[in-house]
Amino acid sequence: MSHVLSLRCKECSREYPVEALNVCDFCFGPLEVVYDLESIAKSTSRQKITNGPNSLWRYADFLPAEYNPAVDINAGFTPLIRSRGLAERLGLDELWIKNDSVNPSYSFKDRVVAVAAAKALELGFSTIACASTGNLACAVAAVAARSGMTSYVFIPSDLEVGKVLGASIYHPTMIAIDGSYDDVNRLCSELADSYPWAFVNINVRPFYADGSKTLGYEVAEQLGWRAPDHAVAPSASGAMFTKIYQGLKEFEATGIISNVHTKMHSAQARGCSPIASAYEEGRFVIKPVKPNSLATSLAIGNPADGYYALKVIEASGGSAVIAEENEIADGVKLLAETEGIFTEGAGGVAITGLKHLVETGKIKRDESVVVYITGNGLKTTELVADVVDPVHIKPNVEAFEAAMASRAGN
Amino acid sequence: MPIVEKVRFTFLDKLIKEPVIYRVGQDFAVVTNIRRADIQEGIGWVILELEGAQSSIDSALEWVRSMGVRVDPAVGDVVEG
Numbered sequence: 001m002s003h004v005l006s007l008r009c010k011e012c013s014r015e016y017p018v019e020a021l022n023v024c025d026f027c028f029g030p031l032e033v034v035y036d037l038e039s040i041a042k043s044t045s046r047q048k049i050t051n052g053p054n055s056l057w058r059y060a061d062f063l064p065a066e067y068n069p070a071v072d073i074n075a076g077f078t079p080l081i082r083s084r085g086l087a088e089r090l091g092l093d094e095l096w097i098k099n100d101s102v103n104p105s106y107s108f109k110d111r112v113v114a115v116a117a118a119k120a121l122e123l124g125f126s127t128i129a130c131a132s133t134g135n136l137a138c139a140v141a142a143v144a145a146r147s148g149m150t151s152y153v154f155i156p157s158d159l160e161v162g163k164v165l166g167a168s169i170y171h172p173t174m175i176a177i178d179g180s181y182d183d184v185n186r187l188c189s190e191l192a193d194s195y196p197w198a199f200v201n202i203n204v205r206p207f208y209a210d211g212s213k214t215l216g217y218e219v220a221e222q223l224g225w226r227a228p229d230h231a232v233a234p235s236a237s238g239a240m241f242t243k244i245y246q247g248l249k250e251f252e253a254t255g256i257i258s259n260v261h262t263k264m265h266s267a268q269a270r271g272c273s274p275i276a277s278a279y280e281e282g283r284f285v286i287k288p289v290k291p292n293s294l295a296t297s298l299a300i301g302n303p304a305d306g307y308y309a310l311k312v313i314e315a316s317g318g319s320a321v322i323a324e325e326n327e328i329a330d331g332v333k334l335l336a337e338t339e340g341i342f343t344e345g346a347g348g349v350a351i352t353g354l355k356h357l358v359e360t361g362k363i364k365r366d367e368s369v370v371v372y373i374t375g376n377g378l379k380t381t382e383l384v385a386d387v388v389d390p391v392h393i394k395p396n397v398e399a400f401e402a403a404m405a406s407r408a409g410n
Numbered sequence: 411m412p413i414v415e416k417v418r419f420t421f422l423d424k425l426i427k428e429p430v431i432y433r434v435g436q437d438f439a440v441v442t443n444i445r446r447a448d449i450q451e452g453i454g455w456v457i458l459e460l461e462g463a464q465s466s467i468d469s470a471l472e473w474v475r476s477m478g479v480r481v482d483p484a485v486g487d488v489v490e491g
Binding site: 011022023026027028029030109130131132133134135136154156181182184185186188189192199201202205236237283285287288296297298299300301302303304305306346375 | 450
């Protein structure tokens with residue numbers, strides 16, 4: 001049973017019916033889903049959640065759409081791994097890695113799209129669409145393939161083939177737009193107004209964004225029904241970051257956990273850091289930037305939820321941290337070498353950000369930390385292509401042993 | 411045929427003497443309707459609705475950009491990674 005009351009403007013608090021709407025007609029502020037938390041508290045329990053499916057739908061009471069097997073690609077309930085090697089390297093006693101890179105289409109976007117698609121079907125849509133340069137395209141196309149919905153994926157025409165292969169395989173209608181990044185933005189906004197489609201991050205964005213709340217619920221459950229002292233997550237639009245915190249606070253408000261004291265830390269890359277730059281300069285006004293970063297999945301220059309991410313940082317006593325561009329690949333390699341997890345550039349930003357937070361004393365050795373790894377490295381192998389350096393030998397044992405002796409000597 | 415567009419103007423760093431929004435209405439025949447704004451020393455933004463012919467809005471936005479004002483969709487970027 002849905003516990004959704006309405007949509008509400010985050011700026012002027014005007015209420016709207018539960019429809020495909022994302023912007024307040026009056027102040028153009030973003031809309032968010034309003035839940036009846038008292039009703040959720042009566043309906044849910046730790047036991048009920050534990051008995052639920054091994055996917056994000058175990059938290060259906062907290063979501064804006066009913067479970068629908070048609071769109072279920074088993075997104076969510078990804079591993080939370082107790083770090084040993086990385087924790088030791090960074091000097092932390094209790095570090096956990098939320099490995100969301102093992103979702104069905106290999107990023108956390110499967111969560112948000114699963115919820116958006118379920119809501120889209122409830123609202124009567126048969127087509128879902130998105131504008132993306134990577135992970136979101138994959139998730140939309142995958143969920144559409146599973147559900148039989150028609151899908152349209154818009155990409156900038158200069159995108160490398162490798163970036164869109166992961167989406168093309170699911171056979172969406174893919175449209176490459178000749179024009180700048182700004183042109184793609186503008187066209188997609190116009191199309192969302194003109195076509196009867198569920199544009200996942202435009203007209204159904206309030207529902208879509210709430211899929212990320214499950215990253216907060218899951219971590220709390222997997223930690224044994226408690227919130228960590230710190231959470232470190234990469235930020236692009238800022239939506240996922242704010243929703244992780246909302247998830248933790250909703251668990252607290254409904255009595256599932258208590259004492260949510262988690263300090264939220266947002267990590268961005270130097271080449272696209274509108275949220276972290278605002279934090280560093282002590283302002284709540286986001287200054288849009290033209291992205292130029294190796295962490296391509298974080299390249300949102302005008303983040304829709306940037307202001308709200310800054311408010312979460314303030315409310316939680318957290319911070320924002322910047323990874324230099326030349327540190328991103330090092331972060332990816334560090335995670336791979338110490339934990340056996342291959343992440344994309346966004347994960348490299350998160351790991352580097354975590355390292356800086358420990359170095360600057362914002363995170364202390366004896367505090368519990370969760371770092372979110374939200375995308376898979378196999379989609380962006382060029383970032384770390386320099387690691388390919390095999391030892392070449394002739395096909396005989398002597399050659400092998402000579403090479404190994406030489407290597408040991410080095 | 412007139413169209414409606416929701417945009418955000420961000421005024422960066424330098425103070426602009428030009429009455430930008432007034433000129434959009436006067437010189438480009440585009441109707442402006444401010445919905446929300448936050449102006450601080452050094453930086454500010456205005457979210458507004460523009461109504462007019464597509465070509466007039468395009469010309470107006472090109473001129474606004476030439477004045478050093480950044481123009482973005484009011485809802486933020488919709489192209490995601």
